[in-house]
Amino acid sequence: MNTSAAHPSAPTTAETVSERKNYLNADYGILSWLLTRDHKRIAILYLISVSAFFALGSIFAALIRFELLTPEGDLMQADTYNRVFTMHGVIMVFFFLIPAIPAVLGNFLLPIMIGAKDLAMPKLNLASWYVYNLGGIFTLWALVHGGVDTGWTFYTPFSTTYSNTYVISTALGVFINGFSTIFTGLNFIVTVHRMRAPGLSWFRLPLFIWSMYATSLVIVLGTPVIAITLLLVAAERAFGLGIFDPRLGGDPILFQHMFWFYSHPAVYIMILPSMGVISELVAAFARKRIFGYRIVAFASVGIAVLGFLVWGHHMFVTGQSMYAATVFSVLSMLVAVPSAVKVFNWTATLYEGSISYQTPMLYALGFIGLFTIGGLTGVMVATLGFDIHVHDTYFIVAHFHYVMVGGTIMGYLGGLHYWWPKMFGRMYPGFLSRLSALLVFVGFNLTFFPQFLLGYMGMPRRYWSYPPEFQVLNVLSTAGATVLGVGFILPIFYFAWSLKFGKKAGDNPWGAVGLEWDTTSPPPTLNFYTQPVVTAPPYEYNREDVHNRTTQEAPVG
Amino acid sequence: MADHTHSSHHITSRKTYFFVFAALMVLTVLTWLVAQVDLGWANDLVALTIAFTKMMLVLLFFMHVRHSTRMTILTAAAGFFWLAIMLFYTLTDYFTRGASVLPVLGK
Amino acid sequence: MNPQPSSFQVIPEAASTLARDVDALTVVWTLISLFFTVLIAGLIIVFMSRYRRRHPDEVGLPERAPIWLEIAWSVIPLGIMLAMFVWGTLIFYKSYRPPANAVEYYATGKQWMWKFQHPNGTREINHLHVPINQPIRLTLSSEDVIHSFYVPAFRVKQDAVPGRYTSLWFEARKTGVYHMFCTEYCGTEHSKMIGSVTVMEPREYEDWLASGGLGGGAAGQGTSLSGAALFENLGCETCHRTKGGGGLQRGPVLQGVFGSQVKLADGSTVTADDAYVRESILNPQAKLVAGYDPVMPTFQGQVSEEQLSQLISYVRSLGPAGAAPAGGTGGANAGPGDAAGGQVDANAPQTAGPAKQPTQQ
Amino acid sequence: MASSPLTDTHGHGAHHHPALAHQFDSLDQQKESSTLGMWLFLVTEIMFFGGLFLAYVLYRGRYPEAFLQGSNTLNVWLGGLNTAVLIGSSWTMVLAIWAAQVNWRKGIVIFLILTMALGSTFLVVKAFEYHHKWEEHHIPGKLGMFFNSPFQFAGDEPQHVEIFFSLYFIMTGLHATHMVIGIGVLLVLTILAWKGHYGPEYYNPLEMAGLYWHFVDIVWIFLFPLLYLLGAHVH
Numbered sequence A: 001m002n003t004s005a006a007h008p009s010a011p012t013t014a015e016t017v018s019e020r021k022n023y024l025n026a027d028y029g030i031l032s033w034l035l036t037r038d039h040k041r042i043a044i045l046y047l048i049s050v051s052a053f054f055a056l057g058s059i060f061a062a063l064i065r066f067e068l069l070t071p072e073g074d075l076m077q078a079d080t081y082n083r084v085f086t087m088h089g090v091i092m093v094f095f096f097l098i099p100a101i102p103a104v105l106g107n108f109l110l111p112i113m114i115g116a117k118d119l120a121m122p123k124l125n126l127a128s129w130y131v132y133n134l135g136g137i138f139t140l141w142a143l144v145h146g147g148v149d150t151g152w153t154f155y156t157p158f159s160t161t162y163s164n165t166y167v168i169s170t171a172l173g174v175f176i177n178g179f180s181t182i183f184t185g186l187n188f189i190v191t192v193h194r195m196r197a198p199g200l201s202w203f204r205l206p207l208f209i210w211s212m213y214a215t216s217l218v219i220v221l222g223t224p225v226i227a228i229t230l231l232l233v234a235a236e237r238a239f240g241l242g243i244f245d246p247r248l249g250g251d252p253i254l255f256q257h258m259f260w261f262y263s264h265p266a267v268y269i270m271i272l273p274s275m276g277v278i279s280e281l282v283a284a285f286a287r288k289r290i291f292g293y294r295i296v297a298f299a300s301v302g303i304a305v306l307g308f309l310v311w312g313h314h315m316f317v318t319g320q321s322m323y324a325a326t327v328f329s330v331l332s333m334l335v336a337v338p339s340a341v342k343v344f345n346w347t348a349t350l351y352e353g354s355i356s357y358q359t360p361m362l363y364a365l366g367f368i369g370l371f372t373i374g375g376l377t378g379v380m381v382a383t384l385g386f387d388i389h390v391h392d393t394y395f396i397v398a399h400f401h402y403v404m405v406g407g408t409i410m411g412y413l414g415g416l417h418y419w420w421p422k423m424f425g426r427m428y429p430g431f432l433s434r435l436s437a438l439l440v441f442v443g444f445n446l447t448f449f450p451q452f453l454l455g456y457m458g459m460p461r462r463y464w465s466y467p468p469e470f471q472v473l474n475v476l477s478t479a480g481a482t483v484l485g486v487g488f489i490l491p492i493f494y495f496a497w498s499l500k501f502g503k504k505a506g507d508n509p510w511g512a513v514g515l516e517w518d519t520t521s522p523p524p525t526l527n528f529y530t531q532p533v534v535t536a537p538p539y540e541y542n543r544e545d546v547h548n549r550t551t552q553e554a555p556v557g
Numbered sequence B: 001m002a003d004h005t006h007s008s009h010h011i012t013s014r015k016t017y018f019f020v021f022a023a024l025m026v027l028t029v030l031t032w033l034v035a036q037v038d039l040g041w042a043n044d045l046v047a048l049t050i051a052f053t054k055m056m057l058v059l060l061f062f063m064h065v066r067h068s069t070r071m072t073i074l075t076a077a078a079g080f081f082w083l084a085i086m087l088f089y090t091l092t093d094y095f096t097r098g099a100s101v102l103p104v105l106g107k
Numbered sequence C: 001m002n003p004q005p006s007s008f009q010v011i012p013e014a015a016s017t018l019a020r021d022v023d024a025l026t027v028v029w030t031l032i033s034l035f036f037t038v039l040i041a042g043l044i045i046v047f048m049s050r051y052r053r054r055h056p057d058e059v060g061l062p063e064r065a066p067i068w069l070e071i072a073w074s075v076i077p078l079g080i081m082l083a084m085f086v087w088g089t090l091i092f093y094k095s096y097r098p099p100a101n102a103v104e105y106y107a108t109g110k111q112w113m114w115k116f117q118h119p120n121g122t123r124e125i126n127h128l129h130v131p132i133n134q135p136i137r138l139t140l141s142s143e144d145v146i147h148s149f150y151v152p153a154f155r156v157k158q159d160a161v162p163g164r165y166t167s168l169w170f171e172a173r174k175t176g177v178y179h180m181f182c183t184e185y186c187g188t189e190h191s192k193m194i195g196s197v198t199v200m201e202p203r204e205y206e207d208w209l210a211s212g213g214l215g216g217g218a219a220g221q222g223t224s225l226s227g228a229a230l231f232e233n234l235g236c237e238t239c240h241r242t243k244g245g246g247g248l249q250r251g252p253v254l255q256g257v258f259g260s261q262v263k264l265a266d267g268s269t270v271t272a273d274d275a276y277v278r279e280s281i282l283n284p285q286a287k288l289v290a291g292y293d294p295v296m297p298t299f300q301g302q303v304s305e306e307q308l309s310q311l312i313s314y315v316r317s318l319g320p321a322g323a324a325p326a327g328g329t330g331g332a333n334a335g336p337g338d339a340a341g342g343q344v345d346a347n348a349p350q351t352a353g354p355a356k357q358p359t360q361q
Numbered sequence D: 001m002a003s004s005p006l007t008d009t010h011g012h013g014a015h016h017h018p019a020l021a022h023q024f025d026s027l028d029q030q031k032e033s034s035t036l037g038m039w040l041f042l043v044t045e046i047m048f049f050g051g052l053f054l055a056y057v058l059y060r061g062r063y064p065e066a067f068l069q070g071s072n073t074l075n076v077w078l079g080g081l082n083t084a085v086l087i088g089s090s091w092t093m094v095l096a097i098w099a100a101q102v103n104w105r106k107g108i109v110i111f112l113i114l115t116m117a118l119g120s121t122f123l124v125v126k127a128f129e130y131h132h133k134w135e136e137h138h139i140p141g142k143l144g145m146f147f148n149s150p151f152q153f154a155g156d157e158p159q160h161v162e163i164f165f166s167l168y169f170i171m172t173g174l175h176a177t178h179m180v181i182g183i184g185v186l187l188v189l190t191i192l193a194w195k196g197h198y199g200p201e202y203y204n205p206l207e208m209a210g211l212y213w214h215f216v217d218i219v220w221i222f223l224f225p226l227l228y229l230l231g232a233h234v235h
């Protein structure tokens, strides 16, 4: 992408970065953050909240893995274990993975990448952060009072009648959190429609924007359903209604339909943004236009739409009609096609590229590999005959960690490493960051690959103790988690370090093209010095005028 | 910005509003009247058709969909379409279950 | 009683007609996945080295995206998937429709145990004995939350949903003892809602049925068991656990109960003697212990008189301190009783709650 | 100017309307954005109530008799009255916007107050209906017990009728919650209109509140036949 006039007389050299007014030093004091309406500051606020929840969720993951070191449940009581994996799932899904990329990277970059001054509704954006934290407080309240033990899926009638833990406040926490997600999604759609810079037509949008747009569609159409579903669960529990209670004539399977109507599309809320990030990274580090740009863009929207038609694949053995199961199975295969197309297009982009192995690219390549495995096993479990064996076993646990951790988190970390210099104007250490990418990749596979085997051997999920023959693989998995944990903890330190001591990054450290690289690092409050005008499609690495700018690269480490 | 047409500041007249209001009231009475008669399977069909008509009146006139951009119409339509997806696929399960309750082959 | 597979194996024992189908599907799927994973990873590695950036100013070549390539890599995976879909669905249909000669068994899930009933009315808890080479249709229901019946060796799984019946079928092809799991999360003891399926030769199965159906988990062991083993087999110990065993205490700890004064829910007290224990087992709701819910199922019809007395003597053997040990008809400590014995021996007298302290000896 | 970041357009020159927010270039862009935003919000509302309609359809199909009986305990007259009241309030709502369009500022206030009055009438009638349900012991679940009126139903399938009432209370309760929020919003707008904020060139907030209000009306348009008229033919 190219702009006619970036910032003609604005200071451009790295030395003046700190003196320049930017969104970070435009204003000081805690209130200037808490009351800000600047999408970039809200992104930072979100970064802090989301990271805190990630840390919390990870501690629970560590507890799960330690408990499963031995067949007998000796680290904690069964009840405790059930609460631990429930809190792990709830926090990771609703309070980390769903907001992570949209609310942090999306918030920061979406207006910049389309050349707007801010999102269309800045107050709503700030409200979204507060609502998110309010939902978090409800959930944490439940946590400190003893937690919930329903699993992140809140299946009835266990959650409505039999569990004697804090289901209501957790459900309300997730319910409230849903509003924050909706606010973000709604804001993004409106912004993409109405605030694009002059000349920025739909097919000049970066693929990250396309994926954020598709994600937002899913958010807007899906989230209200989980809201009403969990509200019903809370109401049923509080008032003893019978909507999901078979003893009172209700139907527990209805709950599952309503839950998965949202929660399957929600997995695309998690993966689509990450796919968008990967498109940016692959283009930037192969210095090449994404292979089949339009098809990749349409694939995002295709996944978003088709993703609404497959939820029943979580219910193959619940006694769902076998005909409905058949339909859901075949539709699940259809939705895999656009995902496959994306994987192939990224790979093909590397062909004849000019590939550099900066940290973000390592994450991107890791993503492609791990997502492929996760996705393929997803299609395997979408096959009816196979799913009856592995449903609710560790095979499923492995599948979704491959897509969620190997996919989404790899994308999130890759994106964070890619745009970090833009967000804070500083570079992080190259060696350490590459090391952490490597640790994450190796640790991840060590943790979760054995779980595929465990699952096929028949180890059910949500088991606090298990028959001894499963121990070997569980020990392996726990060992892997330790490596993975180190990989996750490292960035916390070097990112923090970089804020103060990191090398000044310059405006375009990667020599990438895109509107975000045309403004300063960190960007000014209203993002640009002059209104950018877009004259070309994205990822134009072969044009002469773009070519010149690539010399600015400041190699890392 | 490629996709939107300039939204007109169209002013609907008071008369139109009144007629729409009156039509809505008439339809309310109508739906009540029809409900007194047992039409068998058509009970719900008639009731829902009337409700749907009323909804369209509100949408088109009171909510100015008549004069809005294609984008608005698309958005509203998407909402109802997705609702239909949810209802349709969920009910597909329930309505085809009978078959799987008696899954005996060759008997 | 738990199955002990001879060695570590990734593909679990394939012991049903369905297992082979599922395994074949798995193998083919795994090969396909392997192919695509290796393809993608291989291409990435090749491109990574071949097109490494050699100069900081270098850019990639202009992109050429031939449409046939896009079509090819959409249509080929789609074709593969559809083929696998058809195959997988056929297997699913097969698993869904029991053959006409299937024999009806019943299973009821209940927090946290499985109760089974054989066609002749014999009942079992957490263990199921079935004859080999005989299609068996299991109708599932649940008394409380959703459970899921899963036997990995048979590759079958079906949720037991409260308020309705679901079913599955299998035909075992190998004698042996196999794991049976509950795979739908159902609360505290979800991971303890496990048991075994014993596949027997038809003759042995008949013998087993004839012996009252309460043989142990091991195949062919048709002899009657001691009170301690019965206590485990009938699932008593899922509710009457020893203190410190973790999890939820659904029924009173039985150590130290016998001979003590028991406070009942209606405020009265009663001495825990043989008659009381017998009534507690056959008609649990008649005298409710104070502080507990009326959740204990009746075992009327499931235990023979002989077994009943074995149970009673076992409960008597649990204390209080100084009470006549063992003895009785069955000789509670005589049998194998490995697991249960180990569990209940631990500091028996101290575990009794204050309300149940013996007041008379 | 070129070397300083794009500054906030607030207070720059008289050609900018005071209501124009900094992130927008023109009032038109702002209006279109909020319209789209509002419609997207309504889409989420459709899906939100949609979940309830799904539950309704399922149980209605499963327990048709119980639903007929339950429906017959509702007061069609009050339901009908409320339908009329709501339609009337939708009418006054559009008239408030019309008043803004023709620059009749007092009219805006009058019509907004009328709308709120009708909305409140609806809620009052609803409260009477709820009270009546309470007297008849038709409040489902523990809620009834809490209000000292445990659920009782003399006809067949009391349990399934209880499901009807659960849905009835949740659907109408959430609808009423939306009304309360709507009235709150209108109250703010009335004050702003009183202060003269709205006129022919800027009445966007009225339009947005109107969309919301009409949507709530539409929900009721469906609730009325589905809950009240369902069993009207069997007496």
Ligand code: HEA
Pocket (backbone or CB within 6 Å): A153, A267, A268, A270, A271, A313, A314, A332, A333, A335, A336, A337, A339, A340, A341, A343, A371, A372, A373, A374, A375, A376, A378, A379, A381, A382, A383, A387, A390, A391, A392, A396, A399, A400, A403, A404, A407, A408, C032, C036, C040, C076, C077, C078, C080, C081
């Ligand atoms: C980021 C989240 C994410 C993503 C992206 C996916 C992606 C997919 N998932 Fe996954 N899934 C989860 C998160 C996710 N899933 C979670 C959290 C659960 C468990 C919930 C719970 O119970 O707690 C779950 C469970 C789950 C189940 C239920 C299993 C069970 O409980 O029994 C199923 C069944 O169909 C399924 C299928 C799929 C499919 C078909 C895809 C597809 O979209 C994948 C498409 C991708 C590819 C196919 C890879 C790339 C393609 C190629 C390289 C080309 C070659 C391909 C072929 C020839 C096939 N998933």
Ligand code: HEA
Pocket (backbone or CB within 6 Å): A054, A055, A056, A058, A059, A061, A062, A063, A064, A065, A085, A086, A088, A089, A090, A092, A093, A096, A097, A150, A151, A152, A153, A397, A401, A404, A405, A409, A447, A460, A461, A462, A463, A464, A477, A481, A482, A484, A485, A486, A488, A489
């Ligand atoms: C974004 C989503 C996400 C993420 C990132 C993870 C991350 C991890 N998850 Fe999680 N997981 C889920 C989503 C996620 N999970 C969901 C939805 C479920 C289902 C829940 C349910 O069934 O309801 C689940 C369930 C689940 C299970 C199955 C539990 C069961 O069924 O009994 C297991 C078991 O191994 C597991 C392991 C892990 C591990 C090892 C990681 C690792 O990636 C984590 C790596 C991190 C660390 C190892 C710790 C890092 C250390 C710190 C941050 C410092 C503080 C730590 C200490 C001081 C101890 N997860």
Ligand code: CUA
Pocket (backbone or CB within 6 Å): C109, C111, C112, C146, C147, C148, C182, C183, C184, C185, C186, C187, C189, C190, C191, C193
């Ligand atoms: Cu029963 Cu899990």
Ligand SMILES: [Cu+2]
Pocket (backbone or CB within 6 Å): A263, A264, A267, A310, A311, A313, A314
């Ligand atoms: Cu899914």
